[in-house]
Amino acid sequence: MASDSHPRGFLFPVDGLLEHWQGHRRVTRRMIQAFPDDQLFRFSIGGMRPFSDLALEMMSMAAAGIQGVATGKWRMVEGLDHHSKGAKPATREDLLARWDEVTRQIDTLWPQIPPQRFAEVDKAFGQWEGPIYGLLLYWIDNEIHHRGQGYVYLRSLGIEPPAFYERS
Amino acid sequence: MASDSHPRGFLFPVDGLLEHWQGHRRVTRRMIQAFPDDQLFRFSIGGMRPFSDLALEMMSMAAAGIQGVATGKWRMVEGLDHHSKGAKPATREDLLARWDEVTRQIDTLWPQIPPQRFAEVDKAFGQWEGPIYGLLLYWIDNEIHHRGQGYVYLRSLGIEPPAFYERS
Secondary structure, eight states, X not given: OOOSSSOOEEEXXXXXXXXXXXXXXXXXXHHHHHSOHHHHTTOOSTTOOOHHHHHHHXXXXXXXXXXXXXXXOOOOOTTSSTTTXXXXXXXXXXXXXHHHHHHHHHHHHGGGSOGGGGGSEEEETTTEEEEHHHHHHHHHXXXXXHHHHHHHHHHHTTOOOOOTTOOO | OOOSSSOOEEEEEHHHHHHHHHHHXXXXXXXHHHSOHHHXXXXXXXXXXXXXXXXXXXXXXXXXXXXXXXXXXXXXXXXXXTTTTTOOOOSHHHHHHHHHHHHHHHHHHGGGSOGGGGGSEEEETTTEEEEHHHHHHHHHHHHHHHHHHHHHHHHHTTOOOOOTTOOO
């Protein structure tokens, strides 16, 4: 309707975006719990990565991503975080402990981010340019995408996956 | 920072949200094209639905959803749309033709939606209550989720799926 230079838009509450992200992360956490011990790090279809590796990718993206959003400094994190010294988690418990560490990291940094930061254009990891909300949606979408693979793994193992729509 | 009753938020451009949705729908369209003729309507892992059925669900949600967003009238569409008379598409060409019909429907209705509508709370199909942007994200997430399943189907068939990050 307006022909000025401001884009037509709506107010997206930053708390709603955090809840959207963490809600999806809660579903993925339940996926990590749903795999049998011996299959979480091993089961594969069509040469794809086991779910543990997919979960690690999601965690690395989330951990490095929230740092970049909050500080403007984009640095991929080797072996997920500074404490890990490059070692990959070898058990479900280790994987879940790191998952929860990233959850706390997101919850801690989020309130420190000024709302207008989410509409700023930045270049994530020196490569992916776009508004911050677009980068966040990309990381969330990537998690949904890989988690969807995990649903097939579980079904194929005869296990009922957690409900997609249950985010609490 | 502010303690007033307005939520902290940022301006989400409505054109960006449309592009986000249609970008994902373009990836899914390439998935429909990537399946071999005889597997699109049949291939399954773990008792899950064939990709044709998943694509139909995405289309039905998108078609009924955009109508609800634009008009406030929420009505699930039997067999996808009024022209279909309940018949499910039986060939890839039919599936793609309907997919493109929904694409045009979204593109046509979108500019008619006032920006503030996206922040309104509504009850989709008399069941799912939330802000419009949240409903839209849910439909998009559902598409990503099921499409992720399709990636496993294709890999399992020895076929390289279209790139997840390529949205144009």
